[in-house]
Amino acid sequence: MRIDDASTLTRPSADPAPVPAQPASAPPAPAPPREPGVVTVEKTLAILEAVAERGGATAREVSEALGFPLPTVYRLLQALVQSDYLVHLTGQHRFELGYKLDRLGVSLHRQIGIPTSVRTEIGRLHTLSQTAAYFAVYRGADVVVAYVVDSPDHPRLTPLNFGFHEATHATAFGKIMLAGMSSEQRDQYLDVHELTRLTATTKTRRQDLYAELAQVATSGVAWEIEEFVPGMTCAAVGVRNGAGMIIGSVAISAPSAELSERRQRDIERHLRDASNQVSRYYRSGALRRANTATL
Amino acid sequence: MRIDDASTLTRPSADPAPVPAQPASAPPAPAPPREPGVVTVEKTLAILEAVAERGGATAREVSEALGFPLPTVYRLLQALVQSDYLVHLTGQHRFELGYKLDRLGVSLHRQIGIPTSVRTEIGRLHTLSQTAAYFAVYRGADVVVAYVVDSPDHPRLTPLNFGFHEATHATAFGKIMLAGMSSEQRDQYLDVHELTRLTATTKTRRQDLYAELAQVATSGVAWEIEEFVPGMTCAAVGVRNGAGMIIGSVAISAPSAELSERRQRDIERHLRDASNQVSRYYRSGALRRANTATL
DNA sequence: TGAGCGTTCTCGCAGAGTGAGAACGCCGGG
DNA sequence: CCCGGCGTTCTCACTCTGCGAGAACGCTCA
Structure with a gap:
């Protein structure tokens, strides 16, 4: 069972800044796209x-x-070394990452706080359904991937690493979470997040999305067929707390080609089973932070 | 928390610079101990x-x-949010850690780069010997804990997390690594790192330490009996690369009380087995970065 | 209604950070 | 042996940046 590695650089979401075309000239001040911010800090983090x-x-x-x-x-660099964010390998004349980054990473995972029982349940989902398996939760106003179990035979969708929180409209767990919001929350959410087109079948009109969300709400399961990544299909079922509110979602992804009708039924069953188990955990006490997701 | 370089020595705490006469001002703060550094960056990281x-x-x-x-x-805070080191949970009026910290943590682990085969071997060591199991490597001039496997029944020594790189003289794997250095390297290392007393039996005189290191070098196994944490004992065996140089060390820790003579023999055997397996990996190609530890 | 909190802005000042440049030690090659 | 290149640190004068008191705005709760 692997926890989380992989993850490489994702394209920084280019903001729709004006003046996209830098005239190659103007060595002096071409005014980079970046908003002000604290320059020193930005430089340091860039380093x-x-x-x-x-x-x-x-x-x-x-x-x-x-x-x-x-x-x-x-x-x-020295400032970073002094604070243990980097180490200076004097022998090799190199700077490498420091150990504080491990501690901060651990703190982050602790803040997201997925209990071990949930982890094992997602692991079981992975094994039973023979697919990459995911667990997503609300975090503030966002929907974020909080845990992934996959394997060489059944790898995760490349962008779906821990922390992924985009494209809610085009993922199965995203639809579950959107369907679980109140209509005002949903409207507010969609006012901020565009329905970006990712594949030929991505739903980019609110109308269409709302129609599907209504159906998801009644059936309890969300499918997403090549709306996110061509050739890949995802499915998800919601996880509810004691008050019956959706607080998270278990999900899987698999190549569309491998999904016979029979297999789809099996997967739905496994998802519902996993959801029940996980929901049971969140029903019994232990609902730590207020997950009411105020937006 | 480093104690190293001379920069601290050069500046006496209250510098009796010329011009001692401060213009009547400054009744409040007599300037905290901290050295200069880039103030903004330090503040940001502190936040x-x-x-x-x-x-x-x-x-x-x-x-x-x-x-x-x-x-x-x-x-x-906003600078950190903008760079994805923090997230602003607007609904809950809180700031929490951002997802870049996960990515940086993963990068750090990749830089340390313990292959899966080694990981499983340490896992096996944990199971077989019924102890917390460790793998340590050189990183630059330091000796650092690179991987740990433990369990509720056999927990790690609390300070011995990933990234730990102090007290080389008082840990079993530290002794292995010190024994593996050339005498000049060792001298240089000990010039910088004090032989801090941690328990009643910690070896704090170079003499004593050198004597033990010589013995470690011949026997191939290092024991550390309550020199690091009272009541706890550690043992370690070195891992060698193709050239026969020590590049790392497998180790265990256990309560001293549980270590019958028979159990000690078993543990030594398990350590040697693990070391052989791991060494085999490093012998066959795959010796990535120059681990010659130049110091 | 008002107090308290979270959050953002303004603005003038001081001093912090900047970066060209030089200096020093170390290395390997000619 | 000396030279050129690299890693690293220092100096120093200038300027622009970050600073922080304070006020303002919106929200929630009592």
């Missing part, structure tokens, strides 16, 4: 990430990659 | 860690905990 991406780097590499002058890079 | 420690926090909590004025805290 940290540069070191992370290339699995360690020399100061010069960072300087060239980011276009920051060398003295600045050294200064900020 | 990040404050949020991590308390599992999410409001801006005001952070402000009070760290003594930074509110507008500053908000500004830096």
Whole structure:
């Protein structure tokens, strides 16, 4: 059973900034797209990430990659080393990631807080249904992937790593969560999140989406057939707390080609079983943070 | 928490610089101990860690905990949110950790890079010997815990988490690694790292330590009996690469009381077995980064 | 209705961060 | 042996950035 590795760089969601075309000229001040923010902090974090991406780097590499002058890079590198976000491998003349990042990662997982019983249940879902298996929860106003179990034979959908929280309209667990919101919450949510087209069959009109959500609400199961990634299908069932509110969702993904009608029925059954088990956990006490997802 | 370099030595706590006459000002703060560094960055990271420690926090909590004025805290919080190191749960008026921290944690683990075959071997060591099991490697000039397998019945020693790299003189795997260094490397290492007393039996004199290291080098196994944590004993065996150099170490920890002579023999056997298996992996190709530990 | 909190803005000042440049030690190659 | 290149640290004067008191706005609760 693997926890979570993989995950590489995802394209930074390019904001629709005006002036997308930088005229190649103007070496002086082409005014980068970025909003103000605290410049020093942004530079520092950029350096940290540069070191992370290339699995360690020399100061010069960072300087060239980011276009920051060398003295600045050294200064900020040292600040990061001092706080244990980086280590300086003096022998190898390299900077690599520091151990605080592990501790922070652990803290993050603790904040999301998926109990072991739920983890094993998702593991069972993976084994029984022979698919990648997911657990998603509300976090604040977002819907986020909180746990994944997959295997070489049944790998996760590449973007669906821990922390994924986009494309709610185009994922099975996203539909479950949208269907679980009050209509005002849903409207507000969709006012902020566009119905981006991802494949030929992605539902990009609210009308269509609402119609499906109504159906999801009654049937209790959401399917998503190649609306997110071509050739792949997902399915999900909601998880409810003691008050009957949807607080999360168990889900699977599999190649569409492998899904005979019979297999679909089996999967639905496994999803409902898993949902029941997980819901049972959340019904019995232990509902830690207020999951009422105020939006 | 590092104790290393000389920079601390150069600056006496209260520097009696020329111009001692401060213009009558400064009745309040006599300037805290901290060395310069990039102030903004330090503040920002302090905020990040404050949020991590308390599992999410409001801006005001952070402000009070760290003594930074509110507008500053908000500004830096936003910088962190913008870079995905924090999320702002607007519904709950809280800031919590962001998903980039997971990605950075994963990158760190990838940089340390313990292959799965080694992981399973440490798992087996845990099961067979019925103890917490560890794998440690050189990283730059340091010796760091790279992987741990434990269980409720056989928990790890509390400080021995991933990333632990102190007290080399008082841990079994540390002794293995010290024994594996050239004498110049060892001397240099010990010039920088004090032989801190941790328990009544910690070896704090180089003499004593060197004597034991010589014995470790010949026997191939290091024991550490309550020199690190009272009541707990550790043992370790080295892992060698194709060139015969020590590049890591497998280790276990257990309560001293549970270690009959027979059990000690069993544990030594299991450690040697594990070491052989792991060494085999590092012998066959795959010796990625130059582990020659230049110091 | 008002107090308290979360959150964002404004704005003038001070000082922090900046970055060209030089310096130092170390290495490997000519 | 000396030179050139690299990693690393320091200096220093200038400027622009981050600072933080304070006020403002909206919300929730009593």
